Amino acid sequence: MRREELKKIKEGSEAKILEILNQFTVKTGLYLKEISLLEAPRMGQLYSEVVRVEIKTALPEEVPSRRGITTEGIEKKEQKLKVQGFYDFTVVRDHPGYIDVRYKGESIRGIVGANVRLFPQDEGYAILKLEIMENVPLITTKKEGLLENEQKITNNRIR
């Protein structure tokens, strides 16, 4: 199977998972904190024999901080930053799954795959065009500490 095809199937699976998670939240009012595969699958075994999926949930009031991402110092500015399309950003810091960038003096945290998409340039080195998808809320931060490694991070490998 070609890499492009695999990538497409993987993205499709991720989108389906996200969709059923959304349905769960709508039905129950509970948010998802984590999805764990409790046992590792091995070649020749069926998932149903060896793997259990466990989902951890949270009530809305428990939600603000998770997975090391904190809302401290972060301010949401949905209306002010109506950017859409392709823009050149300076990457401030990259994280697994999200990225802090600077755009027109604002520091923005984009969630990769949700509201920003990275476009790798040569040989896996990224940046640094981000596509801001539709009119989705961006989380901006004024926390100055996020800017301290700006130059150092710019050419780091994202993946």
Place this chain on the structure above:
Amino acid sequence: MEIEEAKKLKAELEMEILELIQQFTIKTDLYVREINLYGQLQVGSDKKLNVAVEVKTVL
């Protein structure tokens, strides 16, 4: 919603995800090693705008 009902929906969701990753393996011959949720959940917001799902695989 009562706790029992939420538990039932949660069990159904877990089965749905298991089913999805099995289909993924059948199609690709790759095993799913890990599923991560990234992003921040915010009360009252549309969850899909703030959360990304990443599936990690292994040969």
